Amino acid sequence: MDKNKTIVRFAPSPTGFLHLGSGRTALFNWLFAKKTGGKFLLRIEDTDKVRSEERFLEEILEDLKWLGIDWEGPLTHQSHRFELYREKAEEILAAGKAYKEGEAIIYKVEKGIEIELDDIVHGKIKFNTDEIKDQVMIKSDGSPAYNFCCVVDDADLGITHIIRGDDHISNTPKQIMFYEAMGLTPPRFGHMPLMMGTDGAKLSKRHGGVSVEEYKREGFLPQALANYLILLGWSPGDDREIISLEEAAELFDINNVSDVQSKFDAQKLRWINGEYIMASDTKDLLPLIKEQLLAAEVDISNVTDEYISEIIDLYKVRMKTLGEFPAMTDHFFKDDFEMEEKGKRKYLGKEGNPENLAIFAGELANLNTFSHETIEEVCRKIAEERELKAAQIIHPTRMAISGKTAGAGLFEMMEVLGKQKVLERMRRVAK
């Protein structure tokens, strides 16, 4: 093993979906490994056989990959290593540093000792063993206790840096004791402040979701989520807000990770996501958009990819999440779309408007080339002849063909919808 190589790990517990905060921790470990040319390993903390489930593990691995995180080598399953933990615990017991209580093996904590931790993000933190109770190493049922097997594994895997959440700070002195009990030098620790909800409380569903998977489902792009998570607690130094994982890995400096806890801001995530959507190629968006349409139970069996792509081109700049697409574009996929009441009253009730619509429709019927240029030409011509503002024709038409007051450019929408549907819809409301 290369002595100078950094080795870090992410150690999820497959008892639920990948939490946003865990995703962020994984990202920082990955970034640190990339930056230092080290290794990023994955260890599965599945000692709790009751709560651990295979489907959670699969989902977690999928979410990590989705975020752009890759890892080296095979997974380490703690559930496969119970013998190793027992062996180590027996050694400590034999050395007289532990005692048995029933089947459990418990480490005897020596009181009155100062343990100093030189944390990478916080600096020096001191603990006194007077505050620490004797520590279970092996539980009565034979399974290892977290703090113990964590140390056995980190030592065994040659982990050089442990980057994890602040909620582990109080575990650290306990773990340092175990390293010492086994005659090992502890690795470097770095504790990152936790990510909180907008109101300062623990991140929970009412803040808009806690698992990576939920954001994927809502139509956030992985690059955008990763970008946002990275910026929460670290900054590239200049004023950049949009940064790829690769660039971040080059610029990353673990010493610049903030020691201040942050609040999750869904607004900013949405903005970043919008930036990524706008910059995406339509062909890359297409399969994702189709998933969203299917999830929203939109019937796309009769439309082509080309048709959907044209619509994506029109709405790319308008969505903050891909999940917004189906509602924004329902009129492209069905004829019985909803009519916004306010817009209906404002644009289809007024005197003259239905008549203008009829005239516009009549002129459009004569068009051979139904493109946004030719449509616009006709529209502006009518406006001029009838001494109207083009808007007076445009707004009612928009209502007629989309049922909405907001959306993509009218003429582009009409071109994509096609002459037949456009005329049908216009005549439906015209006089």
Added chain:
RNA sequence: GUCCCCAUCGUCUAGCCUGGUCAGGACACCAGAUUUUCAUUCUGGCGACAGGGGUUCGAAUCCCCUUGGGGACGCCA
């Protein structure tokens, strides 16, 4: 309760380590410009060093206290 972490605009942050540039940027918000609506884009505006003591010629920056927020105190991980 005990121990621990933390404190710059509403939010994310730069600046802090190595005291001295109107405390800079982004999101959000507000106004204006462009535009057929919305969105985009471009201008401008609003808006912060938690409070109090020190140290110093000088403190957002160093020290202490208070207050406030968060975390941990499991045979969960």
